[in-house]
Amino acid sequence: MADERHEDHSLSSKEFKFVCEYVHTKTGILLNESKREMVYRRFSRIIRERKLNSFSDYCHLLQTKPDEEENYFINAITTNLTSFFREKHHFDYLQAHEIPKILSQQKKSREQKKSIRIWSSACSTGEEPYSIAVTLLESMEAQLQEWDVKILATDIDSNVLAKAAEGIYDQSRIDDLPKEIQQRYFIKGTGSNSKNIKVSKKLRDLITFKQLNLLHDWPMTGLFDVIFCRNVIIYFDKPTQQELFARYYEYIKPGGLLILGHSENLGAYQKYFSNGGRTIFRKPEVCDQVAAG
Numbered sequence: 001m002a003d004e005r006h007e008d009h010s011l012s013s014k015e016f017k018f019v020c021e022y023v024h025t026k027t028g029i030l031l032n033e034s035k036r037e038m039v040y041r042r043f044s045r046i047i048r049e050r051k052l053n054s055f056s057d058y059c060h061l062l063q064t065k066p067d068e069e070e071n072y073f074i075n076a077i078t079t080n081l082t083s084f085f086r087e088k089h090h091f092d093y094l095q096a097h098e099i100p101k102i103l104s105q106q107k108k109s110r111e112q113k114k115s116i117r118i119w120s121s122a123c124s125t126g127e128e129p130y131s132i133a134v135t136l137l138e139s140m141e142a143q144l145q146e147w148d149v150k151i152l153a154t155d156i157d158s159n160v161l162a163k164a165a166e167g168i169y170d171q172s173r174i175d176d177l178p179k180e181i182q183q184r185y186f187i188k189g190t191g192s193n194s195k196n197i198k199v200s201k202k203l204r205d206l207i208t209f210k211q212l213n214l215l216h217d218w219p220m221t222g223l224f225d226v227i228f229c230r231n232v233i234i235y236f237d238k239p240t241q242q243e244l245f246a247r248y249y250e251y252i253k254p255g256g257l258l259i260l261g262h263s264e265n266l267g268a269y270q271k272y273f274s275n276g277g278r279t280i281f282r283k284p285e286v287c288d289q290v291a292a293g
């Protein structure tokens, strides 16, 4: 009964405006009229889950109990669509060009510690970092012991991170992967889990999952060979995108890569990178100072 009552409620312009501003300030995600229906649906679910009577009650709760509600609200509002080997050409490029390049360059310099660092900076439910891990193992498993290989996987949404760290998915999520990849890296569930698969320990061991809002400070100290920033900046406004590109640039090793999603581009920051392929951008070996923002 209560649910039906909420469905009848309309989201007032004032409440919609409040939500848009709140989400933008907290996450960088830009919501506009075209997202009204989506906001309404997700907001309605929150109202039901929180057993409230109106959208304005929830706006009030967000303002009065921000510590309790912020994380919950952000988790509800993010869009987490992803898949294993999404935009496969990025992983093909890593395997064919980037990993061999890293392996050969570091071999030459004996003093340097042999390490590979990759950051999946909006990892959602984990399919992206696990695809990176498969690609690394397929490219260099025999040499793995000589290397310190680490993938950092971060997202603002604590629910998707928990799912990612668990590493359990519906079997259908990997149906399109080659059979040998399925067998090498995923364990089939049994009994009541027979429709599920679990990622193997050797993939899991390469990845550290952490909650990180890209708008906040980044606590990492080292630089990355490759940063994946795919299908996240599309949700941000231009100034936020440009600020982030300046920060990503600083976190990439000279000669390293920044990889964006299919409908994303660097805008004015294109001039600081060279083109490595479809939405693959290379920081020069000798780097310019980048003007922030």
Ligand SMILES: C[S@@+](CC[C@H](N)C(=O)[O-])C[C@H]1O[C@@H](n2cnc3c(N)ncnc32)[C@H](O)[C@@H]1O
Binding pocket: 026, 027, 028, 029, 078, 079, 080, 081, 082, 083, 086, 121, 122, 123, 124, 125, 128, 154, 155, 156, 157, 160, 212, 213, 214, 215, 229, 230, 231, 232, 235, 261
């Ligand atoms: C559409 S998914 C992209 C997942 C993956 N990178 C891919 O391309 O398949 C976008 C992710 O960005 C995350 N996100 C949105 N705003 C963020 C922010 N300010 N900081 C970190 N992650 C954010 C969302 O939680 C969501 O999981």
